[in-house]
Amino acid sequence: MKNSAFRPKSALRNFGVSLGFLTAATAAAGLLSRFSSNMVNVSMIYILSVLMIARYTDGYIPGIAASVINTFFVNLVFTYPYMELNFSLEGYPATFLCMLAISVITSAATSRMKEQSLILSEREKLLMEAEKEKMRANLLRAISHDLRTPLTSIIGTSTAYLENSDALSDSDKKAMVQNIHEDSNWLLNMVENLLSVTRIRDGESKVSKTPEPLEEVVSEAVQRFRKRLPDALVTVKVPEDFIMIPMDATLIEQVLINLLENAYYHGNPRKPITLNAFIQDGMACFQVSDHGPGIPVQNLSSIFDGSVYTAKSSDSRKGMGIGLSICKTIISAHSGSIEAANLSDGACFTFSLPLGENTNENKA
Numbered sequence: 001m002k003n004s005a006f007r008p009k010s011a012l013r014n015f016g017v018s019l020g021f022l023t024a025a026t027a028a029a030g031l032l033s034r035f036s037s038n039m040v041n042v043s044m045i046y047i048l049s050v051l052m053i054a055r056y057t058d059g060y061i062p063g064i065a066a067s068v069i070n071t072f073f074v075n076l077v078f079t080y081p082y083m084e085l086n087f088s089l090e091g092y093p094a095t096f097l098c099m100l101a102i103s104v105i106t107s108a109a110t111s112r113m114k115e116q117s118l119i120l121s122e123r124e125k126l127l128m129e130a131e132k133e134k135m136r137a138n139l140l141r142a143i144s145h146d147l148r149t150p151l152t153s154i155i156g157t158s159t160a161y162l163e164n165s166d167a168l169s170d171s172d173k174k175a176m177v178q179n180i181h182e183d184s185n186w187l188l189n190m191v192e193n194l195l196s197v198t199r200i201r202d203g204e205s206k207v208s209k210t211p212e213p214l215e216e217v218v219s220e221a222v223q224r225f226r227k228r229l230p231d232a233l234v235t236v237k238v239p240e241d242f243i244m245i246p247m248d249a250t251l252i253e254q255v256l257i258n259l260l261e262n263a264y265y266h267g268n269p270r271k272p273i274t275l276n277a278f279i280q281d282g283m284a285c286f287q288v289s290d291h292g293p294g295i296p297v298q299n300l301s302s303i304f305d306g307s308v309y310t311a312k313s314s315d316s317r318k319g320m321g322i323g324l325s326i327c328k329t330i331i332s333a334h335s336g337s338i339e340a341a342n343l344s345d346g347a348c349f350t351f352s353l354p355l356g357e358n359t360n361e362n363k364a
Contacts, residue, residue, distance in 0.1 A: 010059075015062075017062070018057060022053075022066065025045050025048070029042045029046065049066065051110055153183050154180050154183045157180050190323075207330075213243070213244060214244070214284060215238050217245075217249050217252055218236060218275065218277055218286075225261065228261070231269070232264050233273065234260065235273070235275070236277075243279065245353055245355060245356070252330070256286065260273060263288050263349075267291055267292030267346055267347070273290050274289045275288050285352045286352075286353075288348070289348040290346040290347055290348075293346075295347045305325065327351070338351035339351075
């Protein structure tokens, strides 16, 4: 019933398209017949018009109708006696029957292929929508996990401070305020993550990319990370060459910060985190590795899908779900890739970005 509402409009469009191709075929056949009397060429032109009509109209009827019309039109206009229908001449019945059969079969095959293509396209859209819904559900689940815990901690700590402030020592008060400060920074980081995702256009997953110096992007990310975690140790390795990468610098810096914070909270904070940037196979690669317990093998394949995963840590608020999910969204929007792996003494996250065609790699 849904398609029937559009039938008049579709029929009018089919008629216009068919008339246009038949008119073009007749003009071409008329021009060709002035220089050659070979009816095979004329027939091929009309068969081609049937193919185009079947391709650019809806349903089987326009192509089949054009096949019949073309067969009679070729006999009427381009065969002797002209302007008269005559299928009795020697060889003509077989010729026109073959032309009609070829036209009908071609039209039907083209229409069927178009329908199958539409079906496949619809299935692909449904799969993409299902995947988007799954990612959205995982993201919401991760948000609820990663935001609820620090909020609960802030409320609990502030309540304890207000109710017992007279009985608390100065060191206890300072420790409680420090906990509130850290939890607030963690919430701020989560909000920045969410704002980063909103910068990616919904549905198209594209970003505005401009050439940015690799070394400056890494330096800015590390500085912002150290402002949040002054005690963190980071070893940075970048190429000696001056390298420009097409990217949204703010988003890529957010990815680096997310990975560095994960390495700090889920690795060994007493050992340095390694941030290594290098060029490989036309890609700019960034690796962040730690010296922690690594990632459970069962989580490696799904760690970026937004599912909630928290490593064994005394700090229960430091979840991995939303941060890594957002990392994947940002890198995918840059036409790059991201993956996780375990090392002998920790975990390693690697993402790659295309260098682009106009990348400058000059010696510093």
